[in-house]
Amino acid sequence: MGIKHDDIFEQQQNDNELELTKMNEISPYFKVVETESRGRGCFATKRISKDTLVLKCLRPLSSTVVKPFKKEVCQWCFHYDRGNNMKFKLSNSTKGNFSIFFCSQVCLDEFKKDDYQSIYLNNLIVIEKFFANLKQDNNQETEIKLTSKEDIDNAWKDVEIWESNLPLKESKRLNHLPEFDSDDNNDVYVELKYLSGILFQLYKSQILETDITFMNLELENFQLLQSNEYSKCLKYPYLLQKFIKIYKFVKILFPAEFQFLVNTKFIRSAIGKELGNAFGIWSKEEGSNEFQEYFGYSVYPSASFFNHSCSPNLKRERIGNTLIFKTITDIEKNQELCINYGYNLNGDLLKRQSSLKEWFFDCNCNRCEREKFGNGIIE
Numbered sequence: 001m002g003i004k005h006d007d008i009f010e011q012q013q014n015d016n017e018l019e020l021t022k023m024n025e026i027s028p029y030f031k032v033v034e035t036e037s038r039g040r041g042c043f044a045t046k047r048i049s050k051d052t053l054v055l056k057c058l059r060p061l062s063s064t065v066v067k068p069f070k071k072e073v074c075q076w077c078f079h080y081d082r083g084n085n086m087k088f089k090l091s092n093s094t095k096g097n098f099s100i101f102f103c104s105q106v107c108l109d110e111f112k113k114d115d116y117q118s119i120y121l122n123n124l125i126v127i128e129k130f131f132a133n134l135k136q137d138n139n140q141e142t143e144i145k146l147t148s149k150e151d152i153d154n155a156w157k158d159v160e161i162w163e164s165n166l167p168l169k170e171s172k173r174l175n176h177l178p179e180f181d182s183d184d185n186n187d188v189y190v191e192l193k194y195l196s197g198i199l200f201q202l203y204k205s206q207i208l209e210t211d212i213t214f215m216n217l218e219l220e221n222f223q224l225l226q227s228n229e230y231s232k233c234l235k236y237p238y239l240l241q242k243f244i245k246i247y248k249f250v251k252i253l254f255p256a257e258f259q260f261l262v263n264t265k266f267i268r269s270a271i272g273k274e275l276g277n278a279f280g281i282w283s284k285e286e287g288s289n290e291f292q293e294y295f296g297y298s299v300y301p302s303a304s305f306f307n308h309s310c311s312p313n314l315k316r317e318r319i320g321n322t323l324i325f326k327t328i329t330d331i332e333k334n335q336e337l338c339i340n341y342g343y344n345l346n347g348d349l350l351k352r353q354s355s356l357k358e359w360f361f362d363c364n365c366n367r368c369e370r371e372k373f374g375n376g377i378i379e
């Protein structure tokens, strides 16, 4: 998503052409183009009239609901019923009384149909169980200092050493789990559920020959997303400690079926791709005046190539777990298609720019450029 293209990203330039071909299977209305100043962007391949559906993402590659809403939001379609618990649930009798919640039998069945030998369900329940039993100790962590990418790489090298010293016996491996404190509870929990979904879909695409083409395309697009691990960790060093804990959890407690993908390189990139590419799941969608509750996030890789604009020409709408993008104005051929990344666009230039910094870029959309000029801000 609209990220300034600089040395943060390790793109393999020689794969560039192939990548662009794949990205151009996303929609008949636009192609993904590498721009000079705005990273990749989506540009209209023809004139598009107002109210045209230019992209429909049937369902996320992975999604995760925050802990406080795990019973109140449907695991499949994100339906929310004013705080009432969802009535349908799936559990695993051998793993105690932990469940995954759904709004209807239809959603529960869809989840089961997508699962394979209950591997995904069981993994989600392992996470539930672990975080339900977590002790609430306030084990203060020492704040680490990170000044360069190298510091981050070195921390991960230590993790590889930790990994090479892990005992083979499962019961003994448990002793090597890092300590999780109450502070980790939410962030680590949501991130683990997100990773579980990603690993599960990748695993499934490897073992099942006939699978939904839609998911395969999303997996291919997922590989093409850019990771924001370095920039985010340099800004918030405590995140690196969390990511390392997450990795250790995945290594020790995620199922054997996923382990062929569990190495520091892959997990770092999977986490880094979520940062800045995920779409928040909100109780009410864009433009609504009602108070919005944050339920969690989902990743729809094919929708991650839109840049942000403070005067967007696309509108995003969530219908259940389907995400659609519609034009809100007529668009000329070769014009860029942009969305709002989710900020209040009524704010003035400085307010907008500072909130957009969270997405790792200085907005240089047409509106910001115009207002910069008007305000006499010269860069």
Ligand SMILES: [Zn+2]
Pocket (backbone or CB within 6 Å): 074, 075, 076, 077, 078, 079, 102, 103, 104, 107
């Ligand atoms: Zn549902």
Ligand SMILES: [Zn+2]
Pocket (backbone or CB within 6 Å): 309, 310, 311, 352, 363, 364, 365, 366, 367, 368, 369
């Ligand atoms: Zn802007």
